Amino acid sequence: MPAVSTSFAELAGELADVGRQCYARGWALGTSGNFSAVVSRDPLRLAITASGVDKGLLSGDQIVEIDDGGKVMAGSGTPSAEASLHLTIVRARRAGAVLHTHSIWSTILSDRTPDEGLAIEGYEMLKGLDGVRSHEHREWLPILDNVQDWRAAAPRVEAVLTAHPDAHGFLIRRHGLYTWGRHLAQAKRQVEILEFLIEVMGRKRGTAWQA
Amino acid sequence: MPAVSTSFAELAGELADVGRQCYARGWALGTSGNFSAVVSRDPLRLAITASGVDKGLLSGDQIVEIDDGGKVMAGSGTPSAEASLHLTIVRARRAGAVLHTHSIWSTILSDRTPDEGLAIEGYEMLKGLDGVRSHEHREWLPILDNVQDWRAAAPRVEAVLTAHPDAHGFLIRRHGLYTWGRHLAQAKRQVEILEFLIEVMGRKRGTAWQA
Amino acid sequence: MPAVSTSFAELAGELADVGRQCYARGWALGTSGNFSAVVSRDPLRLAITASGVDKGLLSGDQIVEIDDGGKVMAGSGTPSAEASLHLTIVRARRAGAVLHTHSIWSTILSDRTPDEGLAIEGYEMLKGLDGVRSHEHREWLPILDNVQDWRAAAPRVEAVLTAHPDAHGFLIRRHGLYTWGRHLAQAKRQVEILEFLIEVMGRKRGTAWQA
Amino acid sequence: MPAVSTSFAELAGELADVGRQCYARGWALGTSGNFSAVVSRDPLRLAITASGVDKGLLSGDQIVEIDDGGKVMAGSGTPSAEASLHLTIVRARRAGAVLHTHSIWSTILSDRTPDEGLAIEGYEMLKGLDGVRSHEHREWLPILDNVQDWRAAAPRVEAVLTAHPDAHGFLIRRHGLYTWGRHLAQAKRQVEILEFLIEVMGRKRGTAWQA
Numbered sequence: 129m130p131a132v133s134t135s136f137a138e139l140a141g142e143l144a145d146v147g148r149q150c151y152a153r154g155w156a157l158g159t160s161g162n163f164s165a166v167v168s169r170d171p172l173r174l175a176i177t178a179s180g181v182d183k184g185l186l187s188g189d190q191i192v193e194i195d196d197g198g199k200v201m202a203g204s205g206t207p208s209a210e211a212s213l214h215l216t217i218v219r220a221r222r223a224g225a226v227l228h229t230h231s232i233w234s235t236i237l238s239d240r241t242p243d244e245g246l247a248i249e250g251y252e253m254l255k256g257l258d259g260v261r262s263h264e265h266r267e268w269l270p271i272l273d274n275v276q277d278w279r280a281a282a283p284r285v286e287a288v289l290t291a292h293p294d295a296h297g298f299l300i301r302r303h304g305l306y307t308w309g310r311h312l313a314q315a316k317r318q319v320e321i322l323e324f325l326i327e328v329m330g331r332k333r334g335t336a337w338q339a
Numbered sequence: 340m341p342a343v344s345t346s347f348a349e350l351a352g353e354l355a356d357v358g359r360q361c362y363a364r365g366w367a368l369g370t371s372g373n374f375s376a377v378v379s380r381d382p383l384r385l386a387i388t389a390s391g392v393d394k395g396l397l398s399g400d401q402i403v404e405i406d407d408g409g410k411v412m413a414g415s416g417t418p419s420a421e422a423s424l425h426l427t428i429v430r431a432r433r434a435g436a437v438l439h440t441h442s443i444w445s446t447i448l449s450d451r452t453p454d455e456g457l458a459i460e461g462y463e464m465l466k467g468l469d470g471v472r473s474h475e476h477r478e479w480l481p482i483l484d485n486v487q488d489w490r491a492a493a494p495r496v497e498a499v500l501t502a503h504p505d506a507h508g509f510l511i512r513r514h515g516l517y518t519w520g521r522h523l524a525q526a527k528r529q530v531e532i533l534e535f536l537i538e539v540m541g542r543k544r545g546t547a548w549q550a
Numbered sequence: 551m552p553a554v555s556t557s558f559a560e561l562a563g564e565l566a567d568v569g570r571q572c573y574a575r576g577w578a579l580g581t582s583g584n585f586s587a588v589v590s591r592d593p594l595r596l597a598i599t600a601s602g603v604d605k606g607l608l609s610g611d612q613i614v615e616i617d618d619g620g621k622v623m624a625g626s627g628t629p630s631a632e633a634s635l636h637l638t639i640v641r642a643r644r645a646g647a648v649l650h651t652h653s654i655w656s657t658i659l660s661d662r663t664p665d666e667g668l669a670i671e672g673y674e675m676l677k678g679l680d681g682v683r684s685h686e687h688r689e690w691l692p693i694l695d696n697v698q699d700w701r702a703a704a705p706r707v708e709a710v711l712t713a714h715p716d717a718h719g720f721l722i723r724r725h726g727l728y729t730w731g732r733h734l735a736q737a738k739r740q741v742e743i744l745e746f747l748i749e750v751m752g753r754k755r756g757t758a759w760q761a
Numbered sequence: 762m763p764a765v766s767t768s769f770a771e772l773a774g775e776l777a778d779v780g781r782q783c784y785a786r787g788w789a790l791g792t793s794g795n796f797s798a799v800v801s802r803d804p805l806r807l808a809i810t811a812s813g814v815d816k817g818l819l820s821g822d823q824i825v826e827i828d829d830g831g832k833v834m835a836g837s838g839t840p841s842a843e844a845s846l847h848l849t850i851v852r853a854r855r856a857g858a859v860l861h862t863h864s865i866w867s868t869i870l871s872d873r874t875p876d877e878g879l880a881i882e883g884y885e886m887l888k889g890l891d892g893v894r895s896h897e898h899r900e901w902l903p904i905l906d907n908v909q910d911w912r913a914a915a916p917r918v919e920a921v922l923t924a925h926p927d928a929h930g931f932l933i934r935r936h937g938l939y940t941w942g943r944h945l946a947q948a949k950r951q952v953e954i955l956e957f958l959i960e961v962m963g964r965k966r967g968t969a970w971q972a
Contacts, residue, residue: 149817153787250935251868251935251936252933252935252936252937253790253791253793253863253868253936256791256792256793262909263907263909263935263936313815316815317791317792317815318791320790320791321790321791323790324787324791324793324863324865327865328865328868331865331866331869331963331967332869332872332873334967335869335873335963335966335967
């Protein structure tokens with residue numbers, strides 16, 4: 129894992145770029161979605177989108193820096209209500225960046241799938257996920273029920289991450305996708321790959337092959 | 340509710356921005372859709388898109404200012420034929436901006452839903468609606484039959500708004516969506532959230548989960 | 551009908567704009583689609599896209615001027631193989647501009663509809679069509695079988711236009727949509743409206759309302 | 762076939778343009794997809810995208826020049842893992858450019874089609890393929906099973922190309938589309954045409970015509 133040395137201001141600008149791109153694809157409409165990147169590890173400092181911001185107009189000054197308890201250390205605004213989820217992922221996965229999107233297909237698949245996760249298997253696109261070398265890979269995306277208080281639910285998220293050490297992301301039911309990476313570019317790549325595969329699986333269910 | 344103090348020229352430019360963005364997403368093709376924002380409350384003055392304008396080329400000089408009777412007070416052009424609907428909403432909801440889109444999915448869902456409204460419930464995205472704090476919210480979007488003369492139908496619209504004081508928008512059958520907000524940015528956020536949820540509900544009906 | 555007085559160079563630039571916009575929406579991928587506008591009525595001169603041109607890169611110098619027999623009078627390149635269709639429409643409808651798109655949904659609907667036309671009825675969006683004042687309008691889009699030689703088939707197209715004097719466009723089976731207008735802006739508006747309605751009708755058939 | 766004389770630097774810039782366009786349409790998300798063009802025939806030199814590059818940010822300096830054994834001759838980076846597939850196609854078809862995309866619909870259709878190929882027949886859009894003069898053309902896109910080692914599988918690809926001398930492309934199961942052209946502009950046109958037709962065939966299966 130490379131050292132994290134990018135400055136807060138640089139990361140904030142890069143997070144805003146990624147956020148606007150997710151908005152353009154329809155994965156972060158309204159004020160939905162939130163995005164973060166690690167500024168320093170010790171002490172832990174996270175750059176994260178402020179709450180209630182239009183992702184189509186996202187700019188670097190709408191990113192705040194928080195400490196490991198979620199307290200704002202730099203920038204103005206309230207951190208996303210899901211900041212504790214980002215912090216939990218950063219700690220559990222040693223991630224350098226965490227991206228959370230609300231797409232049409234992740235909303236539908238997390239709603240309709242009766243199981244506690246979604247299996248994605250046998251697609252070439254899986255090779256874009258960190259460490260995956262073969263299309264024969266089977267990715268299991270856990271699905272968590274949605275809650276109001278993510279601070280209180282953090283231990284449950286941590287338990288899911290521990291139980292599924294190979295998962296590259298997870299879904300929250302009727303809510304959206306979380307994924308992460310060693311750095312922001314890798315997390316951006318993974319959000320595109322997982323959203324692509326989720327859309328493939330959703331659209332496949334709308335085709336009538338015998339017709 | 341904040342005081343409304345933005346000038347007509349500023350609001351006209353901002354309405355044109357929002358209109359072109361709706362066009363880009365396919366929610367206001369051709370000359371469809373119309374958009375308004377309150378310039379002053381007392382006396383009531385509304386900035387509203389002129390009729391018959393290409394929303395992909397929308398500019399501030401295609402917005403007119405009207406009084407509470409729909410008479411043009413500034414700018415050139417005929418106000419949208421649905422101006423009386425905008426005025427009714429502004430009065431009934433104390434809204435600062437009203438947005439009306441014609442999307443593929445709002446057209447289909449308003450057509451096919453047999454009931455007098457569409458229930459949307461349990462989605463995280465609902466929390467982007469004004470005053471909604473939990474994904475367990477149940478949004479009821481009333482569906483009105485389409486008519487030719489909205490001036491004559493204004494009392495009917497007002498009655499629906501009164502009967503459903505918590506609704507954040509309504510659908511007109513085979514026509515499209517109306518939503519509003521305290522100010523333009525909030526209305527823009529709500530149009531994105533409602534169009535997203537309507538698309539989710541429409542696409543969900545196209546998936547065969549057992550297949 | 552307004553006099554046609556715009557110069558060939560101006561029209562060529564405007565046609566290129568419209569063509570690139572159709573390409574961006576996926577209605578003229580590859581070299582598909584062709585677009586024309588009347589330069590003068592007497593003698594008849596038509597500005598029309600040259601054959602084999604990438605619509606995503608379309609520029610004014612890829613538009614040629616032809617006479618009423620399809621002979622190139624200005625510009626370089628071969629006129630579209632469907633130039634005779636454009637000339638037939640311009641004569642039969644006194645159109646000032648003709649637009650032809652190849653969209654996903656017009657391809658599917660023209661293929662699957664067993665009848666000799668597609669009825670579109672009861673949608674607000676219909677009011678964007680020239681002369682339509684009510685959503686209760688019933689638009690009948692004739693569907694013609696595809697052929698190789700449109701010069702030879704011109705009388706058949708003319709007969710369809712005569713038999714359906716109120717049609718604002720027609721479909722060619724497994725091929726695409728033709729529409730027109732008094733001038734280019736109106737034709738552009740109509741292509742957006744008809745493509746929108748065709749997509750609504752296609753997607754509606756993919757929804758399972760009872761599910 | 763025209764002589765190939767464009768310089769490596771020029772071709773690299775043009776390949777980057779085409780790659781970003783494919784990314785924008787959702788056909789090369791994440792680091793998926795790879796693109797090449799012939800710099801010289803004798804000795805054979807190919808400009809090809811480096812491995813692991815974000816196609817949304819693709820620039821000319823992320824293209825490398827390789828020889829007929831896949832060895833890097835200019836530029837920095839590792840050539841795509843599928844370089845041997847590109848070289849095989851260039852030799853077997855005398856192609857000047859090869860484009861490989863990962864779209865939603867090519868992934869779904871290559872997965873669900875039980876046969877060893879996909880027949881596409883009777884569409885006007887087919888006339889955009891090199892040498893096709895009539896919409897009555899029947900295109901057969903062979904479907905190959907996906908493998909890990911394309912260098913070892915090259916003879917199998919060559920055998921498929923020999924067995925289907927008229928094919929303008931092929932699919933790899935759950936992976937994507939390969940197509941090619943005499944030069945880059947023609948290959949770009951063909952990727953748009955084949956992706957369009959594959960999407961038509963996929964969406965057609967999601968419509969219920971009797972409903």
